[in-house]
Each structure stands twice: as C-alpha cells, then as structure tokens.
Amino acid sequence: MKLFRYFSVALTGILAHKLRAGLTMLGIIIGVAAVLTTTGFGSGAAADITANIQNGGVNLLTISSGSSRGGNNPATMTMADAQALSDAQIFPDLVYVAPQYSSSATYTSGSEEGTYQTIGATANYAIVTDLDIEYGQFFTAEQVEKNESVVVLGHTVATDLFGTADAVGQSVRINNNAFQVIGVLEESGGAGFGSNDTRAYVPLQVAQGRLFNASRYRGNYSVSTISIQVATAEGMDDAAKRIEQTLRMRHNLSKDDTNDFTISNQADLLETISNVTGTLSILLGSIGGISLLVGGIGIMNIMLVTVTERTREIGLRKAVGAHNSDILLQFLIESLVLCVLGGLIGIGFSYGVAAILSRMSFMPFAIVIEYWALVLAIGVSSASGFIFGLYPAWRATKLDPIEALRFE
Amino acid sequence: MPYTNGSTTPPVIEIQNITKIYKMGETEVRALNGVSLTIREGEYVAIIGTSGSGKSTLMNMIGLLDKPTSGNYAIRATETNRLSQNQMADLRNKEIGFVFQRFNLLARTSARRQVELPLFYAGVGAGKAAQMATAALERVGLGDRTHHKPDELSGGQQQRVAIARALVNSPSILLADEPTGALDTKTGEEVMALFEELNQQGMTLILVTHDTDIAAQAHRVVTLRDGEIMSDEMNGLTLEPTPVVAYG
Numbered sequence: 043m044k045l046f047r048y049f050s051v052a053l054t055g056i057l058a059h060k061l062r063a064g065l066t067m068l069g070i071i072i073g074v075a076a077v078l079t080t081t082g083f084g085s086g087a088a089a090d091i092t093a094n095i096q097n098g099g100v101n102l103l104t105i106s107s108g109s110s111r112g113g114n115n116p117a118t119m120t121m122a123d124a125q126a127l128s129d130a131q132i133f134p135d136l137v138y139v140a141p142q143y144s145s146s147a148t149y150t151s152g153s154e155e156g157t158y159q160t161i162g163a164t165a166n167y168a169i170v171t172d173l174d175i176e177y178g179q180f181f182t183a184e185q186v187e188k189n190e191s192v193v194v195l196g197h198t199v200a201t202d203l204f205g206t207a208d209a210v211g212q213s214v215r216i217n218n219n220a221f222q223v224i225g226v227l228e229e230s231g232g233a234g235f236g237s238n239d240t241r242a243y244v245p246l247q248v249a250q251g252r253l254f255n256a257s258r259y260r261g262n263y264s265v266s267t268i269s270i271q272v273a274t275a276e277g278m279d280d281a282a283k284r285i286e287q288t289l290r291m292r293h294n295l296s297k298d299d300t301n302d303f304t305i306s307n308q309a310d311l312l313e314t315i316s317n318v319t320g321t322l323s324i325l326l327g328s329i330g331g332i333s334l335l336v337g338g339i340g341i342m343n344i345m346l347v348t349v350t351e352r353t354r355e356i357g358l359r360k361a362v363g364a365h366n367s368d369i370l371l372q373f374l375i376e377s378l379v380l381c382v383l384g385g386l387i388g389i390g391f392s393y394g395v396a397a398i399l400s401r402m403s404f405m406p407f408a409i410v411i412e413y414w415a416l417v418l419a420i421g422v423s424s425a426s427g428f429i430f431g432l433y434p435a436w437r438a439t440k441l442d443p444i445e446a447l448r449f450e
Numbered sequence: 451m452p453y454t455n456g457s458t459t460p461p462v463i464e465i466q467n468i469t470k471i472y473k474m475g476e477t478e479v480r481a482l483n484g485v486s487l488t489i490r491e492g493e494y495v496a497i498i499g500t501s502g503s504g505k506s507t508l509m510n511m512i513g514l515l516d517k518p519t520s521g522n523y524a525i526r527a528t529e530t531n532r533l534s535q536n537q538m539a540d541l542r543n544k545e546i547g548f549v550f551q552r553f554n555l556l557a558r559t560s561a562r563r564q565v566e567l568p569l570f571y572a573g574v575g576a577g578k579a580a581q582m583a584t585a586a587l588e589r590v591g592l593g594d595r596t597h598h599k600p601d602e603l604s605g606g607q608q609q610r611v612a613i614a615r616a617l618v619n620s621p622s623i624l625l626a627d628e629p630t631g632a633l634d635t636k637t638g639e640e641v642m643a644l645f646e647e648l649n650q651q652g653m654t655l656i657l658v659t660h661d662t663d664i665a666a667q668a669h670r671v672v673t674l675r676d677g678e679i680m681s682d683e684m685n686g687l688t689l690e691p692t693p694v695v696a697y698g
Contacts, residue, residue, distance in 0.1 A: 047570065058558035358554045361515065362615070363543020363571040365536045444515050447550060 045371070052376040056383075059348075066344040067384035069337025070426070074388025074419045077330030079395050082409035084323030090407035091315050101272040102170065102308045103282055105289070107264065118293055118302045120262035121250075126292060127270065127285060135273045135281055140167040141265040143246060145254045150215045151203040158199050159241045160216065162249020170271045173238065178210035178225035185224075186245040189252075194225035198239040216244070217253055278307055327415075331422070337384070338426030345377050345434035349441075356438050357446025366439040373438050377431025378424060385423030389416060460527040462622050462654050463489035463512060468521035470507050470677075481507040482518070483677040489623070489656065494649040496657045496668035504677040506627075509658045513546055513625050514538045526622055543571050547616025549626035553608045555600045561587060562596040565615045572619055586614040590644060606637030613644065623654045630664055642667050 056063040107119040124141035127133055143162040148155065167173070168180040181192050193214065200209040200223070209223045221244065230237050250256040250263040257264050272281045282305050289303055349356070356369055364372075396409035470482040481504045489495055499505040510516035511523060514530060523530045525545055533541065542548075547568075555564050565583035574582065587596050590610040600608055609629060616624050626645070630638035642664065649655050649669075657668055665671050666685060673680040 047576070051570070054559065054563070058556075354552075354554055355556055358548075358550075358556070359567070359571070360539065361513070361542060361548050362568040363539050365539050365571075367536075368571060444510055447515075447554065 048375045052379045069340035070384030071388040073334030073337035074385045075392040076333045078392035080326035080330045081415045082411040085410040086407045088319035103270040104306045105268040106304045117264035120259050122262040138166045138170045138271040140170045140269045142267045143249045147217045154203045162246040170269045174228040176228040177208050191221045192224045193221040194243040196239045196241045197229040200226045338430040342430035349434045349438045353446045353449040357443045360443035369439045370435045373435035374431045378427040381423045381427025461488045461490050464524045466522040468518040471519045494655045494669040496665035496671045498665040499674035503674040505674045514542045545622040547621040547624045549629045551628035551631040553612045560597045561611045568619045586618040590614045625656050627658045
C-alpha cells in the first residue's frame with residue numbers, strides 16, 4: 043500500500059530533523075497536556091463533589107429555613123414542624139427526620155482557640171448523613187434527651203485543638219461552656235463543599251439553648267435545617283410535595299404567599315453541581331484548546347519553513363517522478379505524524395502531571411483524565427495536523443521543479 | 451511515424467523544430483529557436499554553450515521538466531506534447547535519469563535510500579527496491595557505502611550516488627547537467643571515466659556543460675548559441691556518424 047509507505051517517508055523526514063521536529067511538536071504537546079490536565083481538574087472536582095454529596099446519605103431531602111429567593115425572613119421553621127413531620131401515622135415514608143440548629147462558636151482548649159461551625163443535631167443525624175466516626179461515638183438519643191454537654195468534633199477541629207485526632211475524653215470550652223469530647227469523625231478530605239472536617243456536633247437543644255440561645259417562634263425553638271431520609275428514591279418527589287403542603291399549612295401561608303422554607307433534593311443538588319462542573323470543564327478545556335490552536339499554527343509556521351528549506355528536495359522528488367499528489371501527501375502526512383506524535387507525548391505528559399499533582403498534599407482531589415478527553419485530544423491534534431499541514435503541503439506541490447532544483 | 455534512415459528502432463530522443471519563448475514583461479525571449487535534434491540508442495552527446503545559449507532550456511525540454519512553446523518532442527516514439535503533468539512525471543521516472551551539478555541528495559539519508567527514491571515513485575516494493583538500489587550502487591563502485599549518509603561521503607562519491615540513483619530505474623537516457631561542476635579536477639575525471647564506462651555498457655548519455663574540455667570527452671558535441679544549433683560534430687570515430695536529419 044503506497045499510502046502506508048508515506049508514513050515511513052514522513053518518519054524518516056522527522057528523524058532527520060529531530061530538534062526541529064521536537065520544537066514543532068512542543069506546541070501540540072503543551073496544548074494537549076493543557077487540555078487534558080485542565081479538563082482533568084474539572085472532572086476530578088466534579089467526581090469529588092459528587093462523592094461528597096453522595097456520602098451525605100441516600101434519599102435525602104433537606105429543608106432549610108427561609109425562602110429560596112433570599113430575603114431576611116424570620117426563622118419560622120421550628121421544632122414543632124420537625125415533630126409534625128416525624129408523625130409516622132401521617133408520614134410513614136419518612137424514615138428519619140433530623141432537625142438541626144447551626145451557628146458558629148468559639149472553641150478553646152488550653153491556649154488553642156478556634157471558631158468552627160457547630161451543629162446542634164439529634165442522634166439520628168449521624169445515620170441520615172452517613173457520618174463516619176473514627177474515635178469514640180456519636181451522641182445517643184438519651185444524651186440528646188438529657189441535654190448533656192458532649193461534643194463530636196470534625197477531624198480538623200480535633201487536631202487543631204488537641205494536636206491529635208484521638209481527642210476522646212478531653213474537655214473543651216465552647217462559647218465558654220465546658221464540653222466533653224465523646225467522638226471524632228473520620229477525615230472526609232476535601233476543602234469545602236460537603237466536608238465535615240471543620241465542623242463539630244452537639245445535642246440539638248444544647249445548641250438551641252445554652253450555646254446560641256436560639257429564637258423562638260410560637261413558643262418553639264427555631265431550627266435551621268431539617269434533614270429527612272425518605273424510604274425510596276422514587277418517593278422523593280411525592281414526599282417533598284406533601285412536606286411542602288404540611289409546612290405551608292403549619293406556617294399559615296395563603297395561596298399567594300411564597301414558601302418561607304426551601305426543600306432541596308439531593309438529586310437536584312447533584313444535577314446543579316454537575317452542570318456547574320461541566321461548565322467549568324468547558325471553560326478550562328477551551329483555554330487548553332486555544333493553546334492547542336496556537337500549537338497548530340506553530341506547526342503550520344514550521345511546515346512552511348520546512349517547505350522553503352526543502353525546495354531542492356521537492357524539486358528532486360518531482361524530477362525523479364513524484365506526482366503533485368505524492369508531494370502533497372508526503373508533507374500532509376509529515377504534519378499529521380508530527381501532531382499525532384505530539385498528541386501522544388502530550389497525553390503521557392498529562393498523566394505524569396496528574397500523577398504528581400494528585401500526590402501533592404494541597405490537592406483536595408485527584409485529577410481524573412477521562413476517555414472522552416483523550417479521544418478529543420487525539421482528534422483535535424490530528425485535525426490540526428491535517429488542517430495546518432494542508433496549506434504548506436499545497437505550497438510544496440506548486441513549486442516548479444526547474445526552479446526548485448536551482449534553489450540555493 | 452516513418453523513419454527514412456532505414457533503422458528499425460526509433461531514436462531515443464527526437465526533437466523537431468522546437469521553440470521556447472519566455473515572456474519577460476513586455477519583451478519576449480526566444481530561449482530556443484527552431485531546434486531539431488535526434489539522439490540514438492547508445493550515443494554519448496555533449497550539449498555545450500555559454501550561459502544564455504539555451505542549453506539549460508533544451509535540457510529541461512529533454513528532461514520533460516518543461517514544455518516547448520511549439521515543435522514536437524518524442525522520447526522513444528512517445529509524443530510528449532499532450533501529456534499531463536502526472537504523465538510527464540511518470541515518463542521522467544521511467545525514461546530519464548537525472549544527474550545534477552550539486553548532486554541534490556537528500557540530507558541525512560543513506561546512500562541506499564537515496565537510490566531507492568525513483569523506485570518509490572515507480573511503486574516498486576521495498577524489498578525489491580533495496581535490491582535494485584544496492585545493485586546500482588555496486589555498478590558505480592559504491593557497493594561498500596550503501597549505509598553512508600551524504601556528509602560521510604566525498605564529493606565524487608556523492609555524485610556517484612546521484613548517478614546510481616539516475617541509473618536505478620534503467621532509464622533510456624542519463625541526463626547530466628554540469629556533472630563535474632562542483633568537483634575538483636581529479637574527482638571530475640573519475641566521474642567522466644564512469645560515464646565512459648556506462649556508455650560502453652550501452653547507456654545513452656546526454657551531458658550539458660559549458661566546459662569544452664568536458665564536452666571533448668563525449669562522442670558527439672552539439673553546440674548551441676542564441677537558441678539555435680551552431681554545430682553538431684562527431685568526436686573521433688568510435689561510432690558511425692549519425693546524420694542530423696529532420697525526420698518526417
């Protein structure tokens with residue numbers, strides 16, 4: 043097959059000019075590596091966030107106080123609402139109802155001091171949000187009932203305050219109240235979204251009363267959030283609808299009033315986040331794509347120089363019987379081989395970068411290079427080899443063999 | 451096409467009344483003005499002339515690198531007037547072996563690969579091409595240099611690689627353009643000795659030069675001036691004299 047033999051001609055041409063070929067490929071190498079690592083960042087972040095959210099538990103509905111449209115609505119969601127939703131007669135499909143009251147508090151232990159998000163929760167919170175305990179245990183229903191001054195610390199909180207994660211049995215002052223550490227959570231990793239490393243948990247009414255002196259609404263303590271585990275994934279929408287109706291009724295909202303609470307579905311949240319990270323990937327990828335384009339123009343530049351430089355060679359090839367199509371194919375394939383080779387090296391390079399970065403302690407997640415990105419990188423680099431090789435190759439065919447042979 | 455001199459084989463080169471006019475802006479330059487020339491199998495012809503005499507233009511015509519403005523040119527009875535670019539390329543590949551003043555070898559490519567080049571465009575398979583190339587290199591005395599690259603070869607050796615490349619596809623003629631122009635006298639003589647040897651073996655040779663000493667070594671000398679043939683003479687008596695006849 044004649045076409046196949048051009049590849050050996052192209053390879054010979056490339057090997058005969060290693061430095062120039064290397065510099066030419068550099069543009070494509072950097073471009074492909076940039077596309078892959080940036081989209082890898084996006085994919086890695088998305089995978090990490092998704093895993094964190096899914097870690098939070100299954101079939102989870104979260105009801106937050108206040109309208110989704112913002113505004114300073116008074117905290118109208120109360121313990122009584124949580125109580126109502128807990129009625130197994132009316133809501134048999136709500137497996138767990140876990141109200142929370144959260145705010146930030148100052149923690150002191152010896153000379154160490156820090157401010158952390160503190161969540162007042164019920165015992166079933168650990169089940170609903172699927173918390174993993176490393177040392178000790180989460181507080182029990184009995185401890186919640188008795189308003190005991192116990193606290194479960196996030197991993198980072200424990201190491202910040204005590205220098206070690208194993209802080210069970212230690213005492214800590216929270217907003218100047220003495221608490222005993224009964225549990226420390228496993229490190230969940232991640233810096234932001236869904237990470238509970240920098241949080242601490244206390245019994246619900248301890249938070250509402252002693253710690254934060256929460257506001258009351260119609261005689262009941264207000265709550266910030268109610269987390270609800272629904273029996274089945276299919277029943278989520280239906281449950282959300284009935285919860286909405288119940289709460290509207292309880293809050294005396296008329297037909298025209300907007301909700302003074304927000305029900306969010308874990309699945310909706312996942313979708314929103316995957317949209318965001320998808321957009322992020324596109325943004326990062328297009329930045330990489332621009333560098334790939336620049337690399338392609340570099341290829342065209344060098345190929346044009348190559349054609350001029352090899353005028354005599356082209357003349358000779360024509361003299362000994364090369365057709366214009368032979369010359370066109372030779373240069374086109376040379377450019378194609380350069381780009382694909384550069385693309386492959388770029389892929390190897392990006393895997394190296396991903397492996398190194400993923401081991402760095404400051405990286406909250408691993409870079410995930412996905413197959414579609416690989417296919418895209420190879421596709422785009424060979425396309426740029428073809429497109430940017432076409433013009434120089436065409437120029438080569440236009441050389442007059444007589445002039446080309448004389449060219450000094 | 452009738453041949454009046456009684457020979458049964460057609461001439462290798464038959465040029466009839468060729469004119470080549472270049473347009474340089476407003477003015478026309480007649481590079482060739484009614485040139486007729488017949489070259490038979492086994493001849494060793496030097497085309498000589500000063501620069502501007504039209505010898506390069508004539509060489510380009512013979513080498514099928516250029517087309518005449520008017521007149522006919524047949525190579526082994528194949529009329530070339532109506533050939534397409536690709537057909538001309540195929541004919542160059544098959545019938546003409548080029549030797550250039552500056553060798554025109556590919557950079558950083560082994561001697562064998564250089565010689566294989568015409569075979570690549572002829573569509574000869576890699577294995578057979580390697581065999582033929584090695585044989586051609588042996589023929590020019592470079593059987594032990596097949597893997598050497600141009601910068602590892604002397605000027606004379608490089609020109610011999612170029613000659614092997616010209617020979618490899620068994621062309622009808624070897625067309626050499628100032629083949630000794632870039633060589634010193636001694637290596638130039640070696641190359642001329644090789645030409646003589648090839649001619650003894652039956653190869654038809656056309657040498658284009660401005661050097662009368664080089665031309666004197668050919669068996670027939672065609673002198674061009676101002677685009678016309680001034681003289682066409684035999685050197686010595688090694689061959690039957692071939693009359694310059696316009697056929698047809």
